[in-house]
Amino acid sequence: MLTSAFGLHMTTLPPDTNSPAAPKSYTPHLLHKFDSPAELKQLHAHLIKTNASISVLPLPKVASVCSRGRCFPYAQHIFARSDNHDTSVWNSCLRALAEGDHPIDAVSLFYQMRTSDVLPDAFTCSFLLKACVSLLDIANGKILHGVVEKLGFGSNLFLQNMILNLYGLCGEMADAMLLFDKMPQRDVVTWNTVITQMLKRGDIEGASRLFSRMPERNIRSWTLMISGCVQCGKPKEAIDYFLKLEEESGLRPNQVTVVSVLAACADLCALDLGKRVHEYSNRSGFKTNVLVCNTLIDMYAKCGSLEEASRVFDEMEGKRTVFSWSAMIVGLAAHGRAQEALSLFSSMLQDGTEPNGVTFVGLLHACAHMGLVDEGRAFFTSMTRDYGITPGIEHYGCMVDLLSRAGLVKEAYEFIMEMPIKPNGIIWGALLGGCRLHKDIKLAEQAIQHLSVLDPLNDGYYIVLSNIYAEAGRWEDVTRVRKLMKARGVKKTSGWSKITLGGGIVHEFVAGDESHPQAEGIFRKWDELAVEMKLRGYVPNTSLVLLDIEEEQKVKFIYRHSEKLAVSFGLLNTPAGTTIRIIKNLRVCEDCHSALKLIAAISGREIVVRDRNRFHCFKDGCCSCGDYW
DNA sequence: GTAGGGTTAG
Structure with a gap:
């Protein structure tokens, strides 16, 4: 030794x-x-x-x-x-x-x-x-x-x-x-060290207890609370810390602080706060920091503002990294702007930047959303052949999504069977989604077999299956699936929507939510909208309400979907003409989708909804997804 | 000289 x-x-x-x-x-x-x-x-x-x-x-x-x-x-x-x-x-x-x-x-x-x-x-x-x-x-x-x-x-x-x-x-x-x-004495580093470790373990409560006990705090103390909350999936708390930092600390956020809070803004679609941080960052001379720029691109893209994302991208003073390009490509993909994503990829290659696995996730995702099957296949081959990138489970996931969405469910199934790595729930879930679009009940049943082993407690899959049965009018099977869920103890995830107002304050709604202080006004606003929408031909689509209740009850049920509450709230609390941005934990349902198109037209607003897998930008009665989602 | 920073498939 x-x-x-x-x-x-x-x-x-x-x-x-x-x-x-x-x-x-x-x-x-x-x-x-x-x-x-x-x-x-x-x-x-x-x-x-x-x-x-x-x-x-x-x-x-x-x-x-x-x-x-x-x-x-x-x-x-x-x-x-x-x-x-x-x-x-x-x-x-x-x-x-x-x-x-x-x-x-x-x-x-x-x-x-x-x-x-x-x-x-x-x-x-x-x-x-x-x-x-x-x-x-x-x-x-x-x-x-x-x-x-x-x-x-x-x-x-x-x-x-x-x-x-x-x-x-x-x-x-x-x-x-x-x-x-x-320890006989402690300094700010001591406290920061312990708090960091607690945050790494996801113990936000312990960390914030210690934070509040700190005799003095420096900018790192605040920053680590912000980034810790973001990493623990608590962006709202992260923003609260940032606002408090501004209000009461007298300290100046540095580049790390900016990156951390921008990540929280991205998670929460807090565009106004994000913009304010961007301005601060420019004033403070952080424009040359590539990391700051990359985070800004990501933030704007995730807030549904691709124009601003590409402005940051175009004006970058430092050298663009593969992160900058990928963030743009992934952003374009999530908005369904496949052609732009693809041509940005060409520019990236011309620029001499080597793509990585994430770049290809973006490209494949773009192809999947626009049904570009051949292009997607070509990228999948090329990533290994030309760039030596071994496809990960996420790339296989994109391919299954691409094929099955495009109607090639059988091929998608064969693709899964030939995968060199074990397919996970997401893979079978992608196939299941395709089966629903293309009404392939048999294959859907196969997919659910795998899913009930791989991800037995995920309610989403059972619900898709029962939707497939419902659409085919097979009500006994619908009942059977519901019983199966009950027997297996699968709980339905309740949908929520969040909207962030200008000051960075987040408002969250769940379906049927009456707890909001403005609940009364929100319901009144919705009723007004519903009247106007009906005049324009809106008929509530209750076919997917899986409860055994009266039609009238069903309507009431979908009228209280969280995104409808959030958008009514947004209309009441944001200046006329401004864009309303909503994030949702599930996919937006058909009824909300058509309702939001009409509301955008009636209110003359743009409504951006980021659901769990893409953006919908509603404007003038249309949605950017072209109703293909 | 010790503590904090970014992209990804349903």
Whole structure:
């Protein structure tokens, strides 16, 4: 173990110049000139040329240059040639190893150091902790913790924070909390470290409890709450933190804050807040940050505003990355703008950007939404052949969707049977969706067989199947499916819709929701709309209400669908002429789809609905999906 | 010298 410390990397060593015959001729003035690894390299080459001994180099300086430049082989070489090791030389080598992607060797070297007379100091411990962090090496981390205590660094906040972080990263939350509780002092980093770990575990409540107890917060504290909430699927809470940050902290959001809050805006369709953040970002000079730009593109695309997404894309000052292109392509695809997605892909290739798996998901998705079967097949072949990308389950999913949507359900089925990876629920669900569109009951039953094994508690699939039966007038089968759901304990997911108003405040509606403070006004607005819609020929489509109730009840039922409530609320609470943006957890139903087309016409508004798999932009009585969804 | 950042199929 100890001898292998350097042995592992002997091949990367510079050539040995320490042969017995080497005369000690060197150029002294060179020794003090170098200051960078590159210069060190030159010097080294010079020494080899002149056959000089490397041991004449001023060791501490060499070690520190190596360490700063993470120049591992030189550090190793110098170290092995010298017997004059004081703590700082050990430290330089440890640092070069720990930071230069050789953490295992750093740990080994530490054990070697422990057998020498030289005592580790706080720097030694910090480099070692760094190595343990990159290795997630909790065993050595705990040993190191003991060493830190024994050496009397128990009150070194910096080291304590690193240990805390290591415990958290290794999943030793209990130890982390123990340490946190008994730490004599804590600084903002201490708090941030613990909160980060709690958020990583999805413990938003614990994290926000700690956050509220913090004696002081910096911009990172706020940012990690924001990004933590986004990653835990709580964008609303993320936005709440951002608004509070603006209101009460007096701190300035930085680029990371901006990226995090934009992700929340994207999730929530909070376009107004997103725009405000965009302006702030431009004012703050973040325009050159590629990550900020990519996130902006994604945010605008997910808020249904492709024009603004492409404006950001066109005006990007930094070099576009594959993320920028993919975000645009995926966005166009979700809006059903397949041709534009495809031609953007050509531009991407001309630009010399290599596509990745996500790019192809976007392309295949685009093809699926517009029925471009041949193009889709070509992309699927090309991704492996021309770009060496192995299709993932998501690509197979797109292909099954593409084929079965286009009516090629049998081929889709064969495609699934020939897949080299095990199909998941999404794959069979895509086939099931196609079977519904093309009324293939037999194949739908096959799909549901697989689904009841792969994803037995997902209500969506049973509902699609019972819709298929309902449309075919097979009511006994509808009943059978409903009984099956009951027997299996499948609960119906209730649909919800969310709308975000200008101030970033999110309003959420579930079907039949009477809990909203404005409920009365919302229902009145809906009734008004319904009257006008009927004049324009709207007939409530109740065929998909699967309850055994009177027709009148059915109408009442669909009238209370969450998107209808949300759009009525939106009309009441947004200025005339502005676009209404709604997100929905399920797919929009047929009745809501035709209702929304009419409402867009009646109100003269654009209504953008992001449902669980695409965008619908309702305008002047039409929908951007062309009723193919 | 320690803590926070992005795209994906139903």
